[in-house]
Amino acid sequence: MLELIKEPWPWWVAGIIIGLTVPTLLIIGNKTFGISSSLRHLCAACLPTKLPFFNYDWKKEKWNLFFVFGVFLGGLIAAVFLKNDEPLRIADSTKTALIKQGVTDFGDFLPTDIFSWSSLLTLRGFVFIVFGGFLVGFGTRYAGGCTSGHAIMGLSNLQWPSLVATISFMVGGFIMTWLILPFLLNL
């Protein structure tokens, strides 16, 4: 059994678990699934600010912080106890294209030639690690949710604004991947 769990999980297993998170959170406490909100609650909780956007009772939303701390712990548990020993299998065409664009490390979840402490102070590392993160935090809050809040929760509840948001996420990603990333990878 443990051997089976250690294998990479197929897409449908992950899809079912992620989909079932929606009713689980509703039934155990009337919570609507969403992750990017946690970033806002952290601002409200940790940063001394008078900004009205962060001026609310974040303690009522602390379930969300428990949830994301769980996601962190889950990542830790999976990496320590359930690690798959095989290298990551990615599509050949993606690998070929990324090699052409200058990615050299394919051994782990992230290319460590870009995402590492030593590359943080290079221009390329700074763009991928710091600037990329900033766009994620700014964009999700501006959009009122991320992949979980809009693409999973919103679409599950058949909300058309969430469909608009999801399409926008994908369009943004396509623009970056096809038009901008080849340039950024060569910084």
Added chain:
Amino acid sequence: METNKQTDFSKDAMCINESDKKHPWWYDIKYLIVGIIFGITFVKAEIVSWFRIQEMFRLESFHMYGVIGTGVVIGVISVQIIKRFKIKTIYKEDIVIADKTFNKGQIYGGLIFGLGWAITGACPGPLFAQIGAGFGVVSITFLSAVAGTWFYGFLTSKC
């Protein structure tokens, strides 16, 4: 920025279902457990992988489309069942899901998030799982995302 931001403040990111029941803090541990299962899934199904996100945006793998597509189908069926059978929470309260109201932020913000998603290879959930899985430098990406969220709050408060 939107003119209806006051209403956004109340709805966006807020739980609208104020429960009358007061629970001690450890009741929130159930969300921690759901989060742990979620985080394990993110790593084991390689959703935390930068390469999987590149494959998705390059349309060279079905994996992520399968994950999100299955998630949405299961989610839609679940929500329909909850509504049809008026299923209540374990505390016998009615389940209420707020409608999302449209504003242009979903387009502009969505595009900006999409740009960032393809760079970092992570939406907010996988960021937490990546740090847990030992990619310490992603904590900088995470702090930067918090800064981005703060900057959005700063702009909406000033404009």
